[in-house]
Amino acid sequence: MADVAAIVDGAVRNERGRIVGGLLRFCGNIDAAEEAFQEAALAALEAWRDDVPANPGAWLMTAAKNAVTDARRRRVVADAKAPLLKGDEMDARETIDSVSDDHLRLVFTCCHPALSIDNRIALTLKVVAGFSTEEIARAFVTSDATVSQRILRAKQTLEENAVAYATPEPAELGARVGAVLGVLYAMYNEGHTAHTGPLVRLDLQAEALRLARVVCDLVPREPEAFGVLAIMAFGAARARTRVDADGLPILLSAQDRSQWNKELVREALMALQRARSLGGRGPYVLQAEIAAVHVTAPTWESTDWHRIVSLYDALAEIAPSPIVALNRAIAVSMRDLPAGLAALGDLARPLADYHLFHAAHADMLERAGGDPLPALRRALALATNDGERRLLERRIQNSLQRGAGTR
Amino acid sequence: MADYLLMTLEDEDAHASQSPKAIADLIAERAAYVEELRRGGPLRDAGRLRPSKDGKRIRRVGDRVEVREGPFAEEGKALGGYHWVEAPSVDDAAALALRGPALASDAIDVRPLMKGSVPVDKEAKPGKIFAFAVLGRSANEEGWVNVMDRIDAETRGQLAGEEFLGGLRLDPPKTGKRVATRGERRAIFDGPFLESKEVIGGLFFARMAGIDEAVRWAADTPFVAHGTLEIRELWRT
Numbered sequence: 001m002a003d004v005a006a007i008v009d010g011a012v013r014n015e016r017g018r019i020v021g022g023l024l025r026f027c028g029n030i031d032a033a034e035e036a037f038q039e040a041a042l043a044a045l046e047a048w049r050d051d052v053p054a055n056p057g058a059w060l061m062t063a064a065k066n067a068v069t070d071a072r073r074r075r076v077v078a079d080a081k082a083p084l085l086k087g088d089e090m091d092a093r094e095t096i097d098s099v100s101d102d103h104l105r106l107v108f109t110c111c112h113p114a115l116s117i118d119n120r121i122a123l124t125l126k127v128v129a130g131f132s133t134e135e136i137a138r139a140f141v142t143s144d145a146t147v148s149q150r151i152l153r154a155k156q157t158l159e160e161n162a163v164a165y166a167t168p169e170p171a172e173l174g175a176r177v178g179a180v181l182g183v184l185y186a187m188y189n190e191g192h193t194a195h196t197g198p199l200v201r202l203d204l205q206a207e208a209l210r211l212a213r214v215v216c217d218l219v220p221r222e223p224e225a226f227g228v229l230a231i232m233a234f235g236a237a238r239a240r241t242r243v244d245a246d247g248l249p250i251l252l253s254a255q256d257r258s259q260w261n262k263e264l265v266r267e268a269l270m271a272l273q274r275a276r277s278l279g280g281r282g283p284y285v286l287q288a289e290i291a292a293v294h295v296t297a298p299t300w301e302s303t304d305w306h307r308i309v310s311l312y313d314a315l316a317e318i319a320p321s322p323i324v325a326l327n328r329a330i331a332v333s334m335r336d337l338p339a340g341l342a343a344l345g346d347l348a349r350p351l352a353d354y355h356l357f358h359a360a361h362a363d364m365l366e367r368a369g370g371d372p373l374p375a376l377r378r379a380l381a382l383a384t385n386d387g388e389r390r391l392l393e394r395r396i397q398n399s400l401q402r403g404a405g406t407r
Numbered sequence: 408m409a410d411y412l413l414m415t416l417e418d419e420d421a422h423a424s425q426s427p428k429a430i431a432d433l434i435a436e437r438a439a440y441v442e443e444l445r446r447g448g449p450l451r452d453a454g455r456l457r458p459s460k461d462g463k464r465i466r467r468v469g470d471r472v473e474v475r476e477g478p479f480a481e482e483g484k485a486l487g488g489y490h491w492v493e494a495p496s497v498d499d500a501a502a503l504a505l506r507g508p509a510l511a512s513d514a515i516d517v518r519p520l521m522k523g524s525v526p527v528d529k530e531a532k533p534g535k536i537f538a539f540a541v542l543g544r545s546a547n548e549e550g551w552v553n554v555m556d557r558i559d560a561e562t563r564g565q566l567a568g569e570e571f572l573g574g575l576r577l578d579p580p581k582t583g584k585r586v587a588t589r590g591e592r593r594a595i596f597d598g599p600f601l602e603s604k605e606v607i608g609g610l611f612f613a614r615m616a617g618i619d620e621a622v623r624w625a626a627d628t629p630f631v632a633h634g635t636l637e638i639r640e641l642w643r644t
Contacts, residue, residue, distance in 0.1 A: 014617070018616070054623060055620075055623055057616070057620075095568075095569060095570070096533075096534045096569070096570045096614045096615065096616065097532075097533065097534075097569060099534075099616055100533040100534050104533070216643070217533060217534060217535055218533050219533070220530060220531060220532070220533060220643055221531055226643075257427075260427065262423060262424075262425070262427065262430070263423070263458075265427045265430060266430050269427075269430055269431050269434050270434065270455070270642045270643075270644070273434050273435075273438055273644060274642075274643045274644060276438070277438065277644065292431065295427050296427045296428040296430075296431045297428070298426070298428060
């Protein structure tokens with residue numbers, strides 16, 4: 001017999017979203033649904049020792065429903081006036097649509113706009129993805145207590161606002177999907193470039209990618225969902241080439257392109273194609289288009305900078321931000337260095353405290369034959385991530401040596 | 408006018424080793440081809456299958472069900488995608504296939520449909536969509552047709568739930584054509600021929616929660632009593 005714990009673990013991870021979502025329909029609160037699911041998972045560890053059921057998901061669902069009923073009986077005995085179940089009967093037949101709806105309802109509830117973005121992320125990782133509070137705390141370099149607090153507060157907010165466990169109405173769907181994608185994107189970004197600690201956190205990135213795939217299957221006509229999936233798959237394809245053996249970041253210009261994961265590149269390109277055929281031109285789709293230009297360029301030098309600049313122009317029109325302007329300026333500098341420096345000049349004030357602005361400035365100054373040292377030192381003073389700091393220190397060292405050599 | 412299925416049979420190793428640029432170009436060419444067929448009128452449906460290494464084949468052997476893990480290939484090629492078109496003749500359908508985007512080591516089989524229907528936008532509904540290819544193995548065409556007739560008779564009217572997204576049955580392989588590259592030239596050949604491999608006789612689509620659920624569902628059907636089912640997830644395109 002294979003390791004039962006591993007089999008249960010796999011089934012629990014795969015089935016969690018749809019089962020907890022299904023239970024939500026009946027017990028009306030996340031805690032009760034999670035508790036019942038937990039009980040079912042524990043029961044599986046015992047029951048599956050001799051024989052793993054043919055349909056582990058159905059087994060877990062039945063066991064969890066029984067746990068809800070038992071809890072209700074206990075509750076009814078304790079307090080005859082407080083019915084816990086929303087409906088008396090659970091649907092006998094699970095259809096693919098009801099299963100998808102349950103899963104989607106859970107994701108929408110955990111990413112509800114009434115919650116702060118941090119609380120949405122914590123709740124989604126806990127309830128939808130099944131991370132423990134310790135795992136979430138480790139991923140965000142914070143304490144267990146903070147994470148528990150966030151989750152508790154999120155659940156309270158949902159109760160206080162009497163948030164319905166429902167899939168949004170069609171008119172509202174776009175905005176609500178946007179909130180879900182925002183959570184996944186924030187999760188991915190934290191995994192991609194952490195504020196502190198190691199640069200890349202693959203577990204967070206992997207979970208964000210997994211959830212993005214689920215969301216695409218749940219809302220297959222939303223181009224932005226496929227845009228987010230494409231961004232994440234492009235990122236995951238490059239993940240192993242972004243950090244060197246010493247934990248220092250490797251810039252895109254220096255990454256070993258032959259080591260990019262082609263299966264993930266294909267998944268990203270297919271997702272982007274889906275977004276295109278749905279007519280997507282939203283912020284996520286445009287960012288995915290930019291990533292596609294980079295990933296399909298044989299070398300950094302042969303990148304189609306013209307196309308990148310025009311994509312940033314389009315992005316700046318619908319989602320203007322100093323960061324978008326910074327990236328645009330960098331792309332411009334690849335075609336026309338003085339124009340890039342001029343574009344950067346306009347950003348000196350809004351991005352005065354952003355380390356990557358100064359790093360980019362240093363890079364352009366160096367290419368123009370100027371002195372990058374002051375900008376590098378400014379970047380170092382502002383950077384918080386270990387790897388990025390060490391890379392900047394190395395660049396300062398190199399620059400000092402070069403300066404000494406030419407004198 | 409009659410209906411034809413253009414099936415792209417792909418050399419998966421060659422596809423896996425393409426550069427990101429080449430992968431992107433082929434995806435763009437396919438999209439343009441679909442758009443061209445759609446605008447011109449002959450396209451009824453199109454789909455792309457995920458790599459066969461993630462698929463499964465199942466069949467009944469005695470009283471147990473045998474599940475085989477991918478990758479799968481017949482003569483080194485796996486079904487990678489299909490275009491369902493209307494055309495005046497098999498030669499016209501083959502002419503459309505001749506322009507189909509593919510690598511030089513791929514082939515495109517053109518097969519007349521016996522019957523079939525599919526919803527307008529099968530990719531718009533939630534859930535994962537799986538393609539089920541009905542495969543039959545026989546030493547001769549008569550035997551192969553018998554297998555397909557039997558499966559057809561025993562499954563008729565059964566694929567009716569909301570999870571089903573249509574399907575089709577193909578005429579025997581000798582009625583088809585094959586587009587392949589020999590030397591520098593891409594050309595139309597007669598065939599394909601049966602020999603002793605698994606030959607596709609039908610294709611249908613269903614929404615399932617995952618491949619395991621698809622396998623569980625398929626294990627109880629007559630498809631696997633007489634032939635083999637190859638189960639592959641579709642990309643949304």
